[in-house]
Amino acid sequence: MTKFVAPTFHLPAFTCPHCGVLAQQWWRNVYSEVPDGETYLVDFLKFSTCLNDDCNEVCIWLNGELIYPLGSLAPLPYDEMPDDVKSDFLEARLVVGLSPRSAAALLRLALQKLMKHLGEPGKNINDDIKSLVKKGLPLGIQKAFDSLRVYGNEAVHPEEIDLTNDSKTVLKLFGLMNLIVYHMIIAPKELDELFEGIPQKKKDGIVARDCK
16 A cells, blocks of 8 residues: 555645555646737636656646646545445545535445445444444544444535535545445455464463463
8 A cells, every 4th residue: 555645736746646656746737829929827727647657648737727637636546445335435436526416425325335245234334333343343443434434415405515615525435435444344355464464372371361
């Protein structure tokens, strides 16, 4: 898992929306030539080129906003995210620039699908979160679950939160989904692998200690 830095206007390095690599960016001005042969600066338009040798793709910025490629300000999903969950996550990435509400709703759907991978029914997210809390879900991760649930619900049935033009808030939800996947799937697997590397004699000593 590499650090994600959201593509930001004039930032010297960010996570490239084309290749997903945190890379240096080459910023260029755009000039236009008029009929008499003179050129002038198009100050509302900029290009940034990814300097990753395997990429070299261009991003286009209009008045400081990324307009190409679309839906690319959100982080990429962790590889360990289940495929059916990842599919909704990636679809949300594609539409977040055009419709933050749609992206939030898709992330809520992704969370509901994730619940089945966590051993819950996956029919009612609120009940599933309650079940996970009873099983020892830390408060910080519970807040991530509930934030995704509430913002996703409000995207479909708005009452007090309007996400129509709030891409800033919705972009944070992508990070919460990755955080949940890390805590619930990746970290336990990594801990199990580390523990399995402990000599059996040492593990027997741990079991004997805990039985006292």
